[in-house]
Amino acid sequence: MNQEYDYIIAGAGAAGLSLAYKMLHPFFDDKRILVVDESLNPSHNKTWCFWDNKTPPFADLMYRQWNNAEVSISGKRIKSPLNEYTYYCLRSIDFQEQILRRLKKESRFDFLESTIEDLSVSYGIPILQTKSNSYQAEFIFQSCFSPWNSSTDQPDYPLLQHFLGWEVKTTKPVFDDAFFTLMDFDDTFDEGIAFIYLLPWSKTSALIEYTIFSDELLSREKYEEKISIYLNNRYNLKPIDYKITRTEFGEIPMKDRPHKPWYDTRILNIGTVGGVTKPSTGYTFSRIQKQTDQIIRDLQTDEKPNAHSPSKTRFKAYDLWLLQIIHDHPSEAYHVFNQLFKNNSMDAIFSFLAEESAITDDFKIMSSVPYTPFFRAIWQTKERLLEI
Ligand SMILES: Cc1cc2nc3c(=O)[nH]c(=O)nc-3n(C[C@H](O)[C@H](O)[C@H](O)COP(=O)(O)OP(=O)(O)OC[C@H]3O[C@@H](n4cnc5c(N)ncnc54)[C@H](O)[C@@H]3O)c2cc1C
Structure with missing residues (x-):
């Protein structure tokens, strides 16, 4: 049986549910929308953080927020107030629970809990296939399958951001909950860039992640060993002093x-x-909000979504150069990060990474870090830049 919709949202994670939520707009009052996921049960498996200088999206769902950041590199701790930005954090379980509850009140949405086997197009009509049924729509928005490969898809710098985190409760108050730790670099690690990322929920509980930018995952024990060493060295916490209440693993391209x-x-x-x-950086949540806002605008004005690049060309170039340095010369990347955090305010860095900086600000940032790795990266990536 072929069931027809205006839109199908294939995948109800951060992107699918953000888009569905934005379709509560009156423009979509008379549309029929199907939301499909293999599981529509909210799960406490992701902690999404991002920074914003305005009221953040889903403001009432925020779990914590901070106005002070800490970075530690080469034994030096840099504590920075955030004057322009706030660092926000929301939990996937709260997001999914609240958004699904809201959407289920609206008759425009149908929900299907099923594995999507295939997405295809027949006679110009997009079709979603499950084991027992097929569904068609004017447009499908999908966050489940990577697009098909082509020769230019093979990355020159196949980096992953991979991490394992422990949420811990401690027997004594050790965390400074006014500061989150963006990066506490581990300069003993030489197969990539490695650091601890720490979100203090209170003085006695926190999420502590050992994070690496490299090609290869580690064994679970390795990440755990690093977290336990960190808790001991930084907070003098032995395993008896804390309880692990949850773990979180992630792998971001x-x-x-x-x-x-x-x-x-x-x-x-x-x-x-x-x-x-x-x-x-691996940050995605804010960019999902920009992408889904754009889709909603396109549907309202053109009745169809359009293709938009998530970044301006100059930011694509900066990203590519940094990937080349991290991938091919991780020890130089440490120097770049060192100078970046030493010579710039956290607000300026966040503005640059959010791609909200003016070109003059970009030059200030660029001139604050070692030049040589970048000149080499510019030369070595010149052809690749044209492809991406
Ligand atoms: C643990 C973790 C923490 C992260 N933290 C941050 C952060 O702090 N800040 C940030 O900006 N980014 C973060 N990210 C990156 C990114 O924001 C998240 O991965 C985010 O969830 C991506 O949203 P998405 O909708 O693309 O994918 P997902 O949220 O993964 O959604 C995809 C959905 O598709 C469904 N699906 C997949 N295949 C099928 C199928 N065949 N049939 C049916 N359903 C299917 C899945 O069940 C899932 O619900 C994190 C990623 C991870 C893994």
């Missing part, structure tokens, strides 16, 4: 891959598979 907006005719890629992840 940081690759120099081309942005492919379309999976097929009338099937738009969204979220991570839509290439919106910022290649040099």
Whole structure:
């Protein structure tokens, strides 16, 4: 049986649910929208953070927020107030629970809990296939499948951001909950860039992640060993002093891959598979909001979504150069990070990484870090830049 919709949202994660939520706009009052995911059960498996200088999206769902950041590199701790930006954090379980509850009140939405086996186009009509049924729509927005490969898809710098985190409760108050730790670099690690990322929920609980930018995952024990050493060295916490209440594992692409907006005719890629992840940082959540806002605007004005690149060309170039340095010369990347954090305010860095900086600000940032790795990166990536 073929069931017809105006839109199908294939994948109800950060991107799919953000888009569905924005379709509560009156423009979509008379539309029929199907939301499909293999599981519509909210899960406490991702902690999404981002920074914003305005009221953040989903403001009432924020779990914590901070106005002070800390970075530690080469034994030096840099504590910075955030004057322009706030660092926000929301939990996937709260996001999914609240958004699904809201959407289920609206008759325009149908929900299907099923594995999507295939997405295809027949006679110009996009079709979603499950084991037992097929569904068609004017447009499908999909966050489940990577777009098809082509020769230019093979990354020159196949980096991953991979991490394992422990949420811990401690027997004594040790965390400074006014500061989150963006990066506490581990200069004993030489197969990539490694650091601790720490979000203090209170003085006695925190999420502590050992994070690496490299090609290869580590064994689970390795990440755990690093976290336990950190808790001991920094906070004098022995295993008896804390309880691990939850673990979180993640793997985010940081690759120099081309942005492919379309999976097929009338099937738009969204979220991570839509290439919106910022290649040099792995941050995706804010960029998903920009992408889904744009889709809503396009549907309202043109009745169809359009292809938009998530970044301006100059930011694509900066990302590519940094990926090249991290991938091919990790020890030089440490020097770049060192100078970056030493010579710039956290607000200036956040503005640059959010691609909100003016070109003059970009020059200030660039001139504050060692030049040689960048000159070499510019030379070595000149052909690749044309492909992505
Ligand atoms: C642990 C973790 C923490 C992260 N933290 C941050 C952060 O702090 N800040 C940030 O900016 N980014 C973060 N990211 C990166 C990014 O924001 C998240 O991965 C985000 O969830 C991406 O949203 P998405 O919708 O593209 O993918 P997902 O949220 O993964 O959604 C995809 C959905 O598709 C469904 N699906 C997949 N295949 C099928 C199928 N065949 N059939 C049916 N359903 C299917 C899945 O069940 C899932 O619900 C993090 C990623 C991870 C993994």
